[in-house]
Amino acid sequence: MSIADIQAYAYLVGTVIAVFVFYNYIVYLYRSEKRGEKDHEKFGKLALDDDITSKPLVDNNPEAKNEKKEK
Amino acid sequence: MFHWLEKNPFFFAVVVFLVIAFAGVVTILPNFSEASQPIKGLKPYTVLELAGKEVYKKDNCLSCHSQLIRPFKSETDRYGQYSLSGEYAYDRPFLWGSKRTGPDLHRVGNYRTTDWHENHMWDPKSVVPDSIMPAYKHQYTNMADIETAYAEAVTVKNIFKTPYGPEIAEGKAAFEKHFKDVVLPEAKMITAGMKKADIKAMVDSGEIPEIVAIIAYMNRLGNKRTQ
Amino acid sequence: MQSNAGMEYDYSIVKLFLWTTVIFGIVGMLIGVLIAAQLAYPELNYLLGEYGTFSRLRPLHTNVVIYGFTLSAIWASFYYSGQRVLKVSIAESKFLSILIKVHFGLYIIAAAAMVVTLLMGITASKEYAQMEWPLDIVIVLIWVIWGVAMFGLIGIRREKTLYISMWYYIACFLGVAMLYLFNNMALPTYFFSGGLGNIMHSVSMYSGTNDAMVQWWWGHNAVAFVFTVPIIAMIYYFLPKESGQAIYSYKLSLLSFWGLMFVYLWAGGHHLLWSTVPDWVQTMSSVFSIILILPSWGSAINMLLTMKGGWNQLTENPIIKLMVLASTFYMLATLEGPIQAVKSVNAIAHFTDWIPGHVHDGTLGWVAFMAFAAVMHMAPRVFKREIYSKSLLDAQFWLQTVAIVLYFASMWIAGITQGMMWRAVDEYGNLMYSFIDTVSVLHPYYVIRALGGFLYFVGMLMFAYNFYKTATSGRKLETEPQFRSPMA
Incomplete structure (x- = not known):
């Protein structure tokens, strides 16, 4: 098998995997929302409610932040 | 499974990078060695021609002229044999251009002569009355940078x-010897076909104006590649 | 958690990039108008001697509008909306506060050096990557600084979830970094020849067909990662914020993101159809160019549907107008591109004026309109002043819309005319036209195009005036407007 053949097969396998992952992602997006595990649409509000004083949708490590500020 | 993607910037960046890079690996890498093989008998550019190529780049001829003849009858009728990958093996960078405001130049050396270029660069309308190409009179007074062209030849x-x-x-001494023994005589062969006396005088005194270099380069484009 | 009370977003860097957006916009478009006019009236080539010819000025035009105007707008938007969607101020980090100043300072130095070297004809001759190696190093440095600033800001963020705009900014950073590095691989000849010749000169690591493939892998994807990806990042923030309506479908925005990332890179080869690159690369790029319609239209439709239930704003707010028309031109350009990438169409279109026509659909209609909208949205919040004139903004919108129509209509006709004339044969199979015939016939279209460009430039001046007045003498605002930007 020449290098070109290996590359062709690698390309095929890579593309199939990429397509598989991509469709899985679509299923994941919609299914997790249907089951109520995750609401993706709420992230759209990130652009609307973006004052520095407004409460984060998902807080990034809240305890550590508070500690730092209190010092 | 996808949860971490939206939260972890590092993983996210890695995945994006892989997705972006995939196409490049597949489309560019496989043909790399094959595409760089020269056609049989292809000669590297002489130092004077390289200096001409620099003038071509400096005055950015490629913004209006292509060097790529596509395999259509209308193009081969107009410009000659369609372009082959191996003809570009010593072109660094490639100068295909992306726009033909003026005609293709990949084989211009086959059908234009030294004195045609001499007149055309000085005043394009004197040769092609409807031409919209600007005159490049500064090429008759600016000196070509032969030393840089030589440095490029050494590098490649x-x-x-x-x-x-x-x-x-490498080195200044080798350059000066090459300039006297090879570059100047080649420039004199070009000026032998030119009419302007001041250009001839400049070359005789050991200075090579840009116009001489670019004509050497133009003449090279075509059958002279392998002769 | 009230730790961030009393804090404010740090807009100092945003202000600087807003000003450079306007200044580079004027300079870049002025050069554009000049070179458009030169094609119609060649005498205009001699205004600046050696430095004023079309060929010298064309790369200056492209580089100033891409790396001056567009990048400034992108960075202004990034530093503005990046802070806001992450809910963190640059001022909270000493390191970042200093870093952004270095970012701006180096950028100005690089921009000045770019203008000087390109005018002098010091060029690597690769389109959109003309700058020679010393400048390339500075640019890589700037890019790394931007990356550090971006990930630094992400590192100290309060909001854990990265908003979709941040995804696109990250992709812009990574994509350009990778492509730029590979495309600009060159050897400075001075150091490889024992110290001979010009120190600025370099020779490409790739030759001929390889060089072409690497170049258009970059060239096309500079369009992807400078003209598309960060502009989508901008519109996904500014359109919802200005209209007060969240993105129509957040899930669709995520899906189109991955689609765009995967597909865009394959399409680069469509700049090299019928050339000496291997056939399979050409065919693959052609196919992927068509597929590219899907993620592009996914984004564009998502943007337009964001306005659902709020279409009345289209008549009332010129900023919304600019953004909706930008999305529409994005749809148009991303349909036109794939059409040109079909091999049989490309045989006619390639090398003709249809290609710059297509590019300007995207840049004038999509990129610049989005940049204008973003600047006008940011100005009242950054300068804490009302927008100086609504009617001026409205007039600019209409003038520039007409200008774009003049531009692309004339270039469509010019391109197809020329493409058909190049291949026209008489009954004996001989070529019907000499090359110069196909140039002379374009004169009226070049005049119309130059006129279109001129009108667009006038619109740019109106915009600059409006911006200047807003920044200096607009009515003071007490509180930051929440959604719609206030204008007089």
Whole structure:
């Protein structure tokens, strides 16, 4: 098998995997929302409610932040 | 499974990078060695021609002229044999251009002459009355940078194994010898076909104006590639 | 958690990039108008001697509008909306506060050096990557600084979830970094020849067909990662914020993101159809160019549907107008591109004026309109002043819309005319036209195009005036407007 053949097969396998992952992602997006595990649409509000004083949708490590500020 | 993607910027960046890079690996890498093989008998550019190529780049001829003849009858009728990958093996960078405001130049050396270029660069309308190309009169007074062209020849010989002879070697002394023995005589062969006396005088006194270099380069484009 | 009370977003860097957006916009478009006019009236080539020819000025035009105007707008938007969607101020980090100043300072130095070297004809001759190696190093440095600033800001963020705009900014950073590095691989000849010749000169690591493939892998994807990806990042923030309506479908925005990332890179080869690159690369790029319609239209439709239930704003707010028309031109350009990438169409279109026509659909209609909208949205919040004139903004919108129509209509006709004339044969199979015939016939279209460009430039001046007045003498605002930007 020449290098070109290996590359062709690698390309095929890579593309199939990429397509598989991509469709899985679509299923994941919609299914997790249907089951109520995750609401993706709420992230759209990130652009609307973006004052520095407004409460984060998902807080990034809240305890550590508070500690730092209190010092 | 996808949860971490939206939260972890590092993983996210890695995945994006892989997705972006995939296409490049597949489309560019496989043909790399094959596409760089020269056609049989292809000669590397002489130092004067390289200096001409620099003038071509400096005055950015490629913003209006292509060097790529596509395999259509209308193009081969107009410009000659369609372009082959191996003809570009010593072109660094490639100068295909992306727009033909003026005609293709890949084989211009086959059908234009030194004195045609001499008149055309000075005043394009004198040769082609409807031409919209600007005149490049400064090429008749600016001097070509032969030393930089020589430095390029040395670089591609050492690094990319472009088949130059032993006369292309590092250092000032080798350059000066090459300039006197090879570049100047070649420039004089060009000026022999030119009419302007001041250009001839400049070359005789050991200075090479840009116009001489670019005409050397133009003449090279075509059958002279392998002669 | 009230730790961030009393804090404010740090807009100092945003202000600087807003000003450079306007200044580079004027300069870049002025050069554009000049070179458009030169094609119609060649005498205009001699205004600046050696430095004023079309060929010298064309790369200056492209580089100033891409790396001056567009990048400034992108960075202004990034530093503005990046802070806001992450809910963190640059001022909270000493390191970042200093870093952004270095970012701006180096950028100005690089921009000045770019203008000087390109005018002098010091060029690597690769389109949109003309700058020679010393400048390339500075640019890589700037890019790394931007990356550090971006990930630094992400590192100290309060909001854990990265908003979709941040995804696109990250992709812009990574994509350009990778492509730029590979495309600009070159050896400075001075150091490989024992110290001979010009120190600025370099020779490409790739030759001929390889060089072409690497170049258009970059060239096309500079369009992807400078003209598309960060502009989508901008519109996904500014359109919802200005209209007060969240993105129509957040899930669709995520899906189109991955689609765009995967597909865009394959399409680069469509700049090299019928050339000496291997056939399979050409065919693959052609196919992927068509597929590219899907993620592009996914984004564009998502943007337009964001306005659902709020279309009345289209008549009332010129900023919304600019953004909706930008999305529409995005749809148009991303349909036109794939059409040109079909091999049989490309045989006619390639090398003709249809290609710059297509590019300007995207840049004038999509990129610049989005940049204008973003600047006008940011100005009242950054300068804490009302927008100086609504009617001026409205007039600019209409003038520039007409200008774009003049531009692309004339270039469509010019391109197809020329493409058909190049291949026209008489009954004996001989070529019907000499090359110069196909140039002379374009004169009226070049005049119309130059006129279109001129009108667009006038619109740019109106915009600059409006911006200047807003920044200096607009009515003071007490509180930051929440959604719609206030204008007089």
